[in-house]
Amino acid sequence: MLILDAHLDLSMNALEWNRDFTRPIQEIRQREQGLTDKPDRGKGTVCFPEMRRGGIGLCVATQIARYVKPNNPLPGWHSPEQAWAQTQGQLAWYRAMEQAGQTVQIKDRAGLEKHWDLWLKSASTTAAAGNQNTPIGYVLSLEGADSIVTLAHLERSHEQGLRALGPAHYGPGTYAQGTDATGGIGPRGRELLKEMRRLGIILDVTHLCDDSFCEALDHFDGPLWASHSNCRALVPHNRQFTDEQIKALIERGAVIGAALDAWMMVPGWIKRKTTPEAVGLKLEKIVDHIDHVCQIAGNTLHSGIGSDLDGAFGREQSPGDLDTIADLARLPSMLKARGYKDEDVTRIMHANFVDFLRKNLP
Numbered sequence: 001m002l003i004l005d006a007h008l009d010l011s012m013n014a015l016e017w018n019r020d021f022t023r024p025i026q027e028i029r030q031r032e033q034g035l036t037d038k039p040d041r042g043k044g045t046v047c048f049p050e051m052r053r054g055g056i057g058l059c060v061a062t063q064i065a066r067y068v069k070p071n072n073p074l075p076g077w078h079s080p081e082q083a084w085a086q087t088q089g090q091l092a093w094y095r096a097m098e099q100a101g102q103t104v105q106i107k108d109r110a111g112l113e114k115h116w117d118l119w120l121k122s123a124s125t126t127a128a129a130g131n132q133n134t135p136i137g138y139v140l141s142l143e144g145a146d147s148i149v150t151l152a153h154l155e156r157s158h159e160q161g162l163r164a165l166g167p168a169h170y171g172p173g174t175y176a177q178g179t180d181a182t183g184g185i186g187p188r189g190r191e192l193l194k195e196m197r198r199l200g201i202i203l204d205v206t207h208l209c210d211d212s213f214c215e216a217l218d219h220f221d222g223p224l225w226a227s228h229s230n231c232r233a234l235v236p237h238n239r240q241f242t243d244e245q246i247k248a249l250i251e252r253g254a255v256i257g258a259a260l261d262a263w264m265m266v267p268g269w270i271k272r273k274t275t276p277e278a279v280g281l282k283l284e285k286i287v288d289h290i291d292h293v294c295q296i297a298g299n300t301l302h303s304g305i306g307s308d309l310d311g312a313f314g315r316e317q318s319p320g321d322l323d324t325i326a327d328l329a330r331l332p333s334m335l336k337a338r339g340y341k342d343e344d345v346t347r348i349m350h351a352n353f354v355d356f357l358r359k360n361l362p
Contacts, residue, residue, distance in 0.1 A: 001332045002119055004350040005059040005325070006257035006306035007206075007228035008046065010138070011090035012064050013310045021047045022102055025324050039272060040314030045324045048102055052132055054326030057119035058106070058350070060227055060306070061094070061138035063087040063162075066169055067146035074171045076146075083147035091160060094138070104135045107161045109361045112137075116354065139357065141204060141227065144169030144178070151195045158199045163361065164227070165196060166204035168212060176212040179239045184215040193220040200362055205229075205249070206306075209238060217248060223360040224252055225353075228259040228306030230289045235267050243296060250297045255352045257306020258289050262317045265289070276320030283319040283327060284334045290348060291338060300344040304353045305331070 013019045017038060019028050025047045035041040051059070065086035066076030077083040097103040106112050115137040122134045141164035148154050154162075167189060168178030175192045177183040185193070193216060196203060203224040205213055217224075226249060232240035241249070241256070249256060262276055263269035265285050293303045309318065309325050321327070335345045 001055060001329065001346070001349050002058075002116075002123055003054060003056045003305060003328055004353045005051075005056050005309075005328070006225070006255070006304055006353050007141075007259070007308045007311075008059045008061050009064060009143070009308070009310050009312070010046075010059075010061045011093045012062065012312075013044070013046065014093050015089060017044075019044060019047070021097075022100070023047060023049075025050050038312070040312065040316060043314030043316050044310065045314055045318060045322065046310040047324075048136060049132060050324040050326045051136055052134065054324075054329040055123060056136070056325060056328060057122075057134065058115065058137040058354070059139070060141050060164060060353075062141050062143045063090045063147070064143040064169065065090075065147045066144055066171075067174060069172075072171060080146060080149045080174070084149050084153060087142065087147045087157075091140075094140070098135075101133075101135055104137050105161050106137045106139045106357070107163065107361070109358055112354070112357055112361060139163050139361075141165065141202075143204075144173060144207070145175045145192060146173055148175070148192070151191065154192070154195055154201075155199065158201060162201065164202035164204050164225070166206050166208070166227070167192060167216065168207050168209070170207065176216065177209045178207045178212075179209065181209050182211055183209070184211045185219070189216070190219050196220070197222045200360070202360060205254075207239070210242075210245075213245060217252070223356070224249070225254045225356060226256040226306075228257045228308045228311075230259055230264045231292045234288060234292060235264055237264075239264060246293055246296050250302050253356075255302055255304045255356050256293050257304045257353070258286050258293075259306055259308045260286055260318060260322070261308050261311060261313060262319065265319070271317070275316065276318065281319050282321050283330060285319065286331070287334050287338055290335070294344075300340070300347045301352060303348045305349065 032041040065083035067083045068076035145167045167176035175189040176185045
């Protein structure tokens with residue numbers, strides 16, 4: 001089963017965590033032994049060999065750099081220009097991986113079809129889905145728009161291949177308000193959405209607070225998705241979607257990627273204190289969130305995978321029976337055990353997001 005993962009922070013990990021994703025996961029973990037600057041040192045779950053082993057031949061990969069004003073306690077850059085420069089450094093890493101034959105950027109439908117056909121052939125001729133020489137495709141996304149200094153920078157990003165954008169991340173933002181914040185998108189947010197519509201950039205509503213979510217949907221009539229979000233009915237927190245929000249996304253034809261960050265999977269998780277073993281968290285728990293979306297929709301057309309497995313956490317904040325991202329390959333059997341048919345499993349694991357891109361890429 002080929003897999004599309006709709007949210008991975010690859011470049012952030014490569015540059016800020018100093019991880020060489022071309023190397024085996026055990027080697028990456030070994031090089032981090034004794035380091036304490038990040039909570040997930042020695043516990044990472046993502047690298048290119050493991051993605052290939054799990055059949056994850058296509059992903060949505062991010063640029064991310066938050067701008068923080070003096071009164072903002074969150075970590076980030078002290079000017080939009082610095083944030084922009086950080087995203088450009090991340091882009092340089094993606095380009096380097098392309099030159100090394102590790103990845104290929106997907107900018108349009110023709111590129112998508114060519115790459116997907118390559119992986120289909122690779123999966124049919126090798127024991128594992130996709131051999132270790134097949135490049136991994138990525139669609140470039142921006143998580144949080146603070147680094148967009150002006151709308152001219154957005155156009156430049158689009159020329160660089162940016163195809164999706166989430167206006168906010170955590171806290172207050174320049175163009176919208178994110179997780180744990182309140183408030184709408186305001187005039188600058190509306191200008192951003194208008195320019196995104198002109199350029200054909202997908203709106204990622206992940207991380208938008210309730211006020212900004214509502215206003216964004218009112219002011220944007222283009223394609224939208226939620227790359228990595230779970231269900232508030234199962235885990236009460238403003239980071240998750242309410243049933244009404246899920247219904248609104250379904251009405252707009254969106255796909256919602258289920259995220260594997262442990263605190264988003266089960267209620268009551270306390271970061272850096274709760275452990276997967278203490279609460280018995282297993283990979284199968286994500287099927288509850290997937291199923292909840294499917295039950296609301298009445299079909300399987302709006303569910304996908306957006307693992308976020310390299311989103312500043314590792315095995316300490318992942319399902320206890322997950323060692324690496326390759327374990328996503330175990331999800332199809334779990335879905336089938338819940339009564340999902342082969343066609344439905346295929347839709348969830350890749351077809352919904354692939355079809356969305358077929359419709360909305362240039």
